[in-house]
């Protein structure tokens with residue numbers, strides 16, 4: 001099986017999810033978010049087709065890594081190949097994060113006709129969902145580009161049948177200013 005990638009595997013990243021991670025850059029994205037920082041990944045014919053077997057060999061060389069991130073491009077446009085990679089990572093105790101321009105709810109709708117999406121989600125630990133919205137661009141939301149994007153605990157969400165965000169990354173309640181009278 002092959003996967004279309006925009007760049008070779010990034011082996012050491014600390015900005016694409018928690019801890020030390022490798023990143024798979026899928027090629028092809030249908031969302032066209034204005035001001036996308038990776039416009040070269042939109043075409044579904046650019047990039048390079050890479051054999052999953054070769055990618056697995058590269059994953060085998062990872063040491064001290066916490067996990068692997070599926071990014072893009074749009075990983076949910078190459079579900080079967082991403083599932084193969086995600087399963088392989090789980091078998092090697094590498095946690096899996098995935099970026100997608102789809103909302104979790106959209107993926108659940110799609111899964112009615114594409115059941116592999118559920119299988120892929122079952123092998124993802126954290127899903128960062130939603131399109132990049134320039135109006136909500138923020139440097140204050142870790143691992144995300146805009147405030148609408150959520151870091152979703154996928155296993156809890158599938159279990160409970162509703163979106164469960166990772167509370168570690170939820171916005172903190174505003175600090176109340178208290179007047180001190182002396």
Ligand code: SF4
Pocket residue numbers: 029030031032033036037038039041072073074100101130131132
């Ligand atoms: S989903 Fe990501 S890669 Fe696709 S257009 Fe939006 S920001 Fe760019």
